[in-house]
Amino acid sequence: MVNQTAEAGSPGDIVARAERIPVTAFHVKARLIVGLATLFDGFDAIAIAYVLPVLVGAWKIAPADVGWLISSANFGQLIGAIFFGWLADRIGRMKVLTISVALFSLACLGCAFTTDYNSLFIMRFIEGLGLGGEVPVAAAYISEMARAKGRGPFFLLYESIFAIGLFLAAVLGAWLVPLYGWQVMFYIGAAPAFLALALRWLLPESARWLADQGRHAEADAVLRGIEQQATAAGHALPAPEPAVAGSSGKVTGSWAELFGDVYLRRTLAVWALWFCNYFTSYGLSSWLPTLYRTVFKLDLATTLQYSLGFSFMGLLGAFTVALLADKTGRRLWFILAFVCSSAGLLTLWFAGAPDPVFVLIVSSASFFFVSSNSVLLYLYTAEIYPTRLRARGTSTATAWNRLGATVGPPFVGALLASSGLGSVFLMFGLVALAGAVVAWLLVIETRERVLEEISP
Numbered sequence: 001m002v003n004q005t006a007e008a009g010s011p012g013d014i015v016a017r018a019e020r021i022p023v024t025a026f027h028v029k030a031r032l033i034v035g036l037a038t039l040f041d042g043f044d045a046i047a048i049a050y051v052l053p054v055l056v057g058a059w060k061i062a063p064a065d066v067g068w069l070i071s072s073a074n075f076g077q078l079i080g081a082i083f084f085g086w087l088a089d090r091i092g093r094m095k096v097l098t099i100s101v102a103l104f105s106l107a108c109l110g111c112a113f114t115t116d117y118n119s120l121f122i123m124r125f126i127e128g129l130g131l132g133g134e135v136p137v138a139a140a141y142i143s144e145m146a147r148a149k150g151r152g153p154f155f156l157l158y159e160s161i162f163a164i165g166l167f168l169a170a171v172l173g174a175w176l177v178p179l180y181g182w183q184v185m186f187y188i189g190a191a192p193a194f195l196a197l198a199l200r201w202l203l204p205e206s207a208r209w210l211a212d213q214g215r216h217a218e219a220d221a222v223l224r225g226i227e228q229q230a231t232a233a234g235h236a237l238p239a240p241e242p243a244v245a246g247s248s249g250k251v252t253g254s255w256a257e258l259f260g261d262v263y264l265r266r267t268l269a270v271w272a273l274w275f276c277n278y279f280t281s282y283g284l285s286s287w288l289p290t291l292y293r294t295v296f297k298l299d300l301a302t303t304l305q306y307s308l309g310f311s312f313m314g315l316l317g318a319f320t321v322a323l324l325a326d327k328t329g330r331r332l333w334f335i336l337a338f339v340c341s342s343a344g345l346l347t348l349w350f351a352g353a354p355d356p357v358f359v360l361i362v363s364s365a366s367f368f369f370v371s372s373n374s375v376l377l378y379l380y381t382a383e384i385y386p387t388r389l390r391a392r393g394t395s396t397a398t399a400w401n402r403l404g405a406t407v408g409p410p411f412v413g414a415l416l417a418s419s420g421l422g423s424v425f426l427m428f429g430l431v432a433l434a435g436a437v438v439a440w441l442l443v444i445e446t447r448e449r450v451l452e453e454i455s456p
Helices: 011-018 025-058 063-091 093-112 117-145 151-180 183-189 191-202 207-212 216-232 255-259 264-294 300-328 330-351 356-383 390-418 421-442
Strands: none
Touching: 011 207, 011 216, 025 063, 025 093, 025 117, 025 151, 025 183, 025 191, 025 216, 025 264, 025 300, 063 093, 063 117, 063 264, 063 390, 093 117, 093 183, 093 191, 117 151, 117 207, 117 356, 117 390, 151 183, 151 300, 151 356, 183 191, 207 216, 255 264, 255 390, 264 300, 264 330, 264 356, 264 390, 264 421, 300 330, 300 356, 330 356, 330 421, 356 390, 356 421, 390 421
């Protein structure tokens, strides 16, 4: 426990002071700047789905090869998540965010200049390295500036920007691809290269991370600047109350600690939840435009319009959980959302996916729930690890997201060729149901608890 005589900038001092600061202009600026990077992460991650309906015909890509092309970026994200998560716990959140944003932006630009399947495969893999590092490290940074009370909506309204990126890709894909060609999606996705400079110069390092590294003077300076903005805006800051301090001094978490007595159950839970959720959500969102085009023989404009409606439901799901997660709690929402998503997908299997309109309506309803879990998982995963492990724990967990997103699309291609469309929805429905079971058995409740209390 800490008291008011704790050394300025020590972990206990930083926690106690941060927990009394309301949302200020600094918090808004940080969420907007980091959120813009996260928006383009979402845009770039799914842009391939709106490029493929063109390239499948132009480059004569077989269904199995479509799945591998989709998975190339996901495999890159898996590697990038693990590497950049480790690096962020070692050298800081902001440095790693700058590197990862610059990497995925420049690689996205390179995608626009590819001329065949193999070159696009390679560039998407490189792009994936940066995409995999940005979102989980950003999640660690944003969660570390939030206080316990109201952390759910504070974080989730930021994280919903990722869903806006997915929706924006659908909007611009439906509008611009038929007019200007598939390359336009990659030109747009390269825009954040300029944002990397803003991340580096406009935002400070995480005070919690600095304190945990023993850099107390720097941590004190960062938090003092936020406190000054709060008082200048008219907020009266009460005296810091004793809080759980977490680690003190230069404490470096090890990979083994993720599997120790305290964190093993949590690690296994989020690994399974990430895999189940993204196996389902990315498999659906990346393949459906191509399914409308190849199975139901819809024209390109109609295909992209259907995809737009589907993506809007994902955006709606993200904002819904942002408003309700602190009321329902994390565990209950996970269970209900996985069950509802599974019910819709199993309905498509049972009904045989008879026509594209039926597929659109039911799959969109399922995507509402699976998308809500996508953003909630970022909040929950960042909550259940201490500062010394937060970026690494979050990134390693999201690597299972990437693994699910990597193996899902090839499975769709294989099942589609061997067993038909109904079997695809059966597979997704069962995986979502498995997620509900994991949430029921292993998830702990973290609502409005101080991070250092949740994770010693």
